[in-house]
Amino acid sequence: MTGSTLTGERTDLLTTLRLHRGFLRFTAEGLDDEPARTRSTVSVLTIGGLIKHVATTEERWMRFAVGGAAEMEREPVDWLDQHRMRPDETLTGLLDRYAAVATHTDQLITDLPDLDTAHPLPEAPWFEPGASWSVRRVVLHLIAETAQHAGHADIIRESIDGQQTMG
Template identity: 70%
Template sequence: MTSMPEVRSSLDRERADLLETLAKHRGFLRYTAQGLTDEQAATRSTVSALTVGGLVKHVTLMEHRWMRFAVGGAAAMEAEPIDWEGQFALGEGETMAGLLTVYDEVAANTDELVATLDLDAAHPLPEAPWFEPGAEWSVRRVVLHLVAETAQHAGHADIIREAIDGQRTMG
């Protein structure tokens, strides 16, 4: 039989592991963006339409929306409209520094929520062609999705940055 302190300790370790992994991939994305001018952050340096700044903006918005889902389900996630194309580009007046500040604020909010929410709590996913009808995700699954999305886009940003000035996140 498992004692209550062991269960608590295991949950704390899981939260710490999730948050540490997410922080690591956020750090890769931030490292890739460091030192870029706003012009460089908006540069399309490959055949892709993606930019480093656009990826930071997208990851910030994605993390914010998914944590709204974790707290209040699909209705909370969809309460704020999203510009599906504009989320990948720096808008008029947006700067790399400003995007990174907002990213830090969103990350701090996410970390606080992951530390306190019930990881087993689940909500039905919003209706979308890429989700199985009637499927639901737990808070844990949302955090794992954030890790995967952040890691994937940090890799995209790294390729774009290397094509701009040769800087690489690793190696």
């Protein structure tokens, strides 16, 4: 598919993923680092933390799409740290990393030869034992994950200064 014009399913998947990424990125628009670290609800979630989490999640799932569970798990994840914006991190840095991950994902969705290629899921209590996911299912999961967290970020941003993504 390299070099070709995308049509059909891949266009739909990429367009939808990009739309929800845009909603998430919009929640950070005009913020400095401190508001991006702000917990404006009882949740531990912050706008910076959500952007960091979604980037990490997208990167890991696309490694799965290419090489399965072993590739996905080749680097350990600090499950608590991935949801918070550390003092040494900047919103600009997190957004830049998210953009780089998104570019890589978009290229993989464009170039992978078959969206039906599937790999067994890693063992985890939240996955059905022995289940496999196709590349298509991974991309659908990323769309759902990004949309859900864009909504979380929108609530957090509205709590900080009243800005709304859709309002």
